[in-house]
Amino acid sequence: MSPLRFPTCPRRALVVALGAALTACSSAPAYRPPSVDVPAHYAGAGTGTEATPATSWTAAAPAADAPRGAWWRVFGDTQLNALEARVDVSNQSVRKALADLDAARAMTDFQRAGLLPTLTAGAAQSRYRTSANKQGASLAGKTVPDYAIGATATWEPDVFGRLRDEVDSARANAQASAADLEAVRLAVTAQLAADYFDLRSLDAQKRLLDDSVRGYASALRIVQNQQRNGAIDASAVAQAQTQLDSTRTQARDIDVNRAQLEHAIATLTGEPASNFSLPPAPADYRVPAIPAGLPSQLMERRPDIAAAQRRVAAANAEIGAARAAFFPNLVLSASAGLESSFFAPWLSAPSLFWSLGPQLVGTLFDGGKRSATLRAKTAQYDGTVAQYRQTVLGAFEQVENQLSALQALADESATQQRAAQAAQQALSLTTRRYDAGAVSYLDVVTSQTIALTNERDAVVIEGRRMAACVRLIEALGGTWDAPESKNE
Template sequence: MTNGPTSSMRKSLFVMLIAAAAGSLAACSTLPAYTKPDVAVPAHYAGASATPAPTHGWSVAAPADTAPRGPWWSAFDDAELNSLEARVDVSNQTVKQAVAQLQQARAMVAYQRAGFFPTVTAGASALRYRTSQNVKHTSRAGVTEPDYLVGLNASWEPDLFGRVRDATVGARDEAQATQGDLDAVRLSISADLAADYFDLRALDIQKKLLDDTVTAYAAALKIIEQQFQKGVVDASAVAQAQTQLESTRTQDTDIDVQRAQLQHAIATLIGEPASTFTIAPDTAAVPVPAIPPGLPSQLLERRPDIAAAERRVAEANAQIGEARAAYYPNLTLSASAGLESTFFAPWLTAPSLFWSLGSQIAGTLIDGGRRDAALQGAHAQYDGVVAGYRQTVLVAFQQVEDQLSALNTLASEAQSQQRAASAAERSLQLTTNRFNAGAVSYLDVVTAQTIALTNERTVDQIDARRIDASVQLLKSLGGGWDRAVLTSAENAK
């Protein structure tokens, strides 16, 4: 007795599958064709002409270059910095937050992709009900009876007009943009760490200079005091020497405050409490690495923030497709089957079987202009994101030019300042000799000492600024980052 319904159900299922397959083959997408927005790219960097030739430790990125790169900070060849940078990905909380956001974006891709597949639900119920005795024309009036039911329900909406496809493409583009955001955060934090580290090293150099100067000034004060006791100089010379010594000690102590703050900042960047973190002083000179800027067009391939901005343009393009798909009807295919019986004993037998197959197509005819407004909003959002992408590119070029200009200018400043420091040192030596010969007062010596110390500190400060500019240039160039990481990260999920 069950052959008829079962055969009929199979035929209906077969017809429904054929219809669904045909619908899928005939599906069309409302997604607009996407092309990367055009941006004006200069032929070369204005400040690149004076850049030294490339050296070890950093390589120029190229769009087709998929070879692995070493970390950009290895250009400075500093083992301590390498060790600190390795801890950023592991312990920095800002990076961990960005990683969580990336995982959320990738989960949204899977969520949107699930729309391609049918939804199946299952349920079971056991209940008793009584029909009112006052209901006329029914044989069940006043009867209490049980109902046992178990069944499956399935529904599927074929993506005929690409709504699910467009949403999935948009989610994928957002996930890739979020990957770019993560890499931009990593680049920013690693650059901040390198800048703080080299600033701390610069303070160590300044500290050594001031320590040596305090020692020299203290020795000079003893000599002046001895000369005062012999009546060679008056009390003003002693006061001048004391003033010079204590003023320099004050500068020396202030270095400790600045160094402690930088050490605390580095601890935070590597995810360690400031109270448990220390870096030993290091007064070795830090050489300025030669950094090849490459071609301006390559900047578009190795800046993660530019890649993220471009992926959000693609996402906005997909949202236009979603808005267009709202104009088309939705087709829903549904099926259900199960067992139902008033009595428990025959519940699991073939006569208790029930099933249904159906389809529904529905579309919006009038919505008061809501879909038009949504489409206009999607187009406006796209235009805004394109403008944001182009602005990101312009700012990136500006940052590179700023650092190239700074490096070129500071290189010239370093040479002239070194000459000034050497001249001030010679002047101090000559003035000291003249003082010892009794030709000038000790005030002239103090003045010469102040000029010499100021010029020597300026030399060290310019060197520190050159290192900072090198760090910022590497950051502006993308730190050797490669755009291919977006695709490789997506494929690795």
């Protein structure tokens, strides 16, 4: 279809097109964040957290790309701080999410460029010959050279908002990718902290077992001497040997589990497991008070909720683009250049050619493609809304799980500490009775086993409390108004 020419009024056509573009309206439905049921307070807020009084619900404004902050500093562990600092630099999952964000932002720039004119230019030289047997042709049987240079400008005024809706969709997807990046950072740093505290828990258990092995080895030598002197029979020696070897086996099993956690930490920090080592160190269990805040604040803190909400906005804008496909497209085009059959007069005024005009093109029949596309985009929007609401429900579930876990583990820690103290006292009394000949060595072995088991259980519970703290921070979105740690 050849463009209409308006050689006498190019400015008027341009003014009309600019006015149409500036007054373009979006075809997308008015966007509102999906509604969700938000409780007034957390059911599990209590022991181990700062409960916040319930207030009226406020509309959430997710901070899609807000940094989660160095939340791990609340634990005051310098080794953990050093490991976490390596995540942004070396972790490959974070680098992948960062690359995805760069790609999404580039797509936004690509869509935004569609609002601007496109300018092309070119030069060509050719020779052609018309058949000598072609009747009525003035150039029949002649070879004609052709020299041409020209430029063409095209612009599609966004009259019905299709291009703007595509830009809005790309921008919302870029914001979702920014939130995805923060979600990956939060997940990686939380996993690193959880693995770190699990490793320190194993270090504490290993020290208990190593101390027990040394004590049991010393006890075995004593009962062996007593057997040689005829004071006891071989059963006491067998019991002591069994206890020693069993404890050595447990200590060796700790080494296996610790190595696996060490390798996992190496991967999270972006270093080959073969090149990484983390020396044993005492476990410093300081469970911080974590303010859970209001459930409505969770929707502002969680990066995955922010990402889901921005994807709903992107799907809403895509509905607008699908609706705009039912309207015709207006394209303005202009071209100008020089063309001649001889090179000598190429730059003279008679060689000039130009054209200017609008083109209005619309689809009259497509077999229902546009209707199907609109239905698909509407269904995709409904799916993103459902995914958003499911993400919110899952976030509340995670917070409640960790709040309940912290409360239960706090109670378990208190009772287990008392049990460990009682078992240690029972061991001391049984040992005295054995020295006095009132009980057999089997009673001593039993008391030692009970004492060691209770001490290990106490250490395990404290490690679980630290891991639950990490998971609660992750469930809350990795940030809250908490005082800065003294150990920076």
